[in-house]
Amino acid sequence: MASKAASPFKRTLFTLLKIGIYATILGLIAVAVAVGVAMSSLPSYGELVRRDDLGQMIRVRAADNSILLSLGPSFGEWLPYSEIPPIMRNAMIAVEDRRFRSHPGVDPIGFARAVKVRIDRGRWTQGGSTITQQLARNIFLSNSRTFGRKMREAILALALERRFTKDQILELYLNRVYFGGGAYGIDAASRRFFGHSAQQLSLSEAAIIAGLVKAPSNYSPTADAEAARGRAGVVIQSMLEYEFITASEAAAAEPARVELVPPPKQNSVRYFTDWVLPQLDTLIDESVEPIDVFTTLDPGMQRVADQAVNANTPRALQGALVSLDRDGAVRAMVGGKNYVDSLYNRATQATRQPGSAFKLFVYLSALESGHKPDDVVVDSPVNINGWSPRNNDRVFRGPIPLRQAFAQSINTISAKLGEEVGFRTVADMAQRFGITTKVNTQPSMVLGTSDVRLLDMTRAFAAVARKGVAVSPYGIRRVTTAKGELLYSHETDDSRVLVAPWVAAQMTDLLQAAVLTGTGRAAQIGRPVAGKTGTTSSNKDGWFIGFSSAITTGVWMGRDDARPIPGLQGGRAPAQAWHDFMVQAVARRPVEPFDITVAQPEWQVETDAEVFSETSDGGMQVDADGNPIQPQDPAYGDPFPDAPAPPPGSPPPSREVNRPRLDEQQLDQEWIDRASKGRGELESEEPPEAVEPRALAA
Missing domain, CATH: 3.40.710.10 (DD-peptidase/beta-lactamase superfamily)
Structure with missing residues (x-):
């Protein structure tokens, strides 16, 4: 009865065993096929030696072609396996993959440990990846920690082991891995942190470099020198544990005494490079090949x-x-x-806010509208829709040249000019x-x-x-x-x-x-x-x-x-x-006097008398807008009785700001036709040279 009862259980167990065996065989076949496909698609060793897939190198140069800044990956010399110091190779194996020489690209023990940590912590960690897997990830994959990525990483690692020798894999790894500070490869890292080639690495220096792979940003000497030295101590202990070095060699090593090359100072040049580099996106399409950016910055002037x-x-x-x-x-x-x-x-x-430096635009508008530096303007109280600006010294100077008003930054004059030409202008x-x-x-x-x-x-x-x-x-x-x-x-x-x-x-x-x-x-x-x-x-x-x-x-x-x-x-x-x-x-530049007497075009220097001197108009005078005005005759009296008298020795101010204007219905159309005959349309603005020195209304 017991055997009959056990028989269905045994059959089920046997069936499950067979399914497991078949699944394993199919899985192995699938892995073999995947590895074969991966092998066929792998680049050649020569192609992998190239490192232009690691990012774009950008060298920013000053006006004298000196290098202001280097951005992107930094590559040293590619060191063949035979030229890589054994102490460097052993340091990397000891801390990153102690079974490197024996596993087929994937370390089952390390992978099992990584799976356990994944279950315990709910996420993948760095542990479990062999040097070959890290090389596969660095070259072909992203750093996302998903099960799918880990499977692809493992397949690529197996393919790499079938395609290349252990020495070639270690050579590729040591020349391509990122060590922080922008340095890719042990030679770039050695030059970056110690100032010499990787062929001259000491035990302590090799331990510092090997310790950077785990967390380049955290352990990089450019980020935290003490953390880098402390991590090197862990590497040396691992080398001693796996008999890569002797106890006396471990005792003689002193990572704390290693001299590090100080990082370049982040001086004011970076303000300039931060401004120009984003402009590259609109200037060029190249985003892979290393480039040199030649700038306008003068290093001497920048220092000053x-x-x-x-x-x-x-x-x-x-x-x-x-x-x-x-x-x-x-x-x-x-x-x-x-x-x-x-x-x-x-x-x-x-x-x-620019304060009075903005008056540049006020005076440019005034000059363009016809004012001149010698025009006399009146510094007096002003009220524009309830706004009454004051001068800094609380003093009103009365009639002064426009040049003086600008030189002394008189606020009231700027307000009057702005009102005259228009704030929108x-x-x-x-x-x-x-x-x-x-x-x-x-x-x-x-x-x-x-x-x-x-x-x-x-x-x-x-x-x-x-x-x-x-x-x-x-x-x-x-x-x-x-x-x-x-x-x-x-x-x-x-x-x-x-x-x-x-x-x-x-x-x-x-x-x-x-x-x-x-x-x-x-x-x-x-x-x-x-x-x-x-x-x-x-x-x-x-x-x-x-x-x-x-x-x-x-x-x-x-x-x-x-x-x-x-x-x-x-x-x-x-x-x-x-x-x-x-x-x-400007010490080495020639002295350049300012040309402040630029000739105005002929149409600008014509006087009112030249523009409106047709004899057929019967001697009628017109104002700047072409409106007839009464002649200056004692019989008519002074048409400008309220204008302030100019100061002694100054030219009489123009009164055109308050000039009375005849109603348009009073205009003699026949006279307008005669005055404009043969001359085209009258100018809408008076020629600047025809403008008398003027006193702005308070």
């Missing part, structure tokens, strides 16, 4: 810029500087006092000159209440220095492959004219006056300088932007949290930093 910012920026404040050459090439860029402390680039990313002028942030059109905008970037403001001043031609800042001159193939070359655009040359010349006249006699006197460097200070309300920001000898430089100082700074003014620390930088930046 860094010194000028740090020496002049008060404690607890930040400073930024950007310097452009005539064509827009960025010669120096400092985004903060210390790149290690703060990666935030205040030259290209920060948006702050001023905003349009700012955007025309390269301001990329939003510009408001409230009356107070003329005093610089819209946030701007230092780079944008500097390019605007550079366009004035370039006689009205637009300046586009750029940092990349050309890009080539490592073999010298040209991928990109910068071409300067000289076609965009922002304002007429005579407008730029007159603006330069005003900017020069600001440095010679106005708020920017601290920026004088013994050669022609044109520039403007900027100070915001409550002294939150200080600016100085100016140009000399074809170099335009902008400086900003302030706090990142925009808190007030007592005593901060654009004419002090920022102007001094500008001075200290520019004295050396």
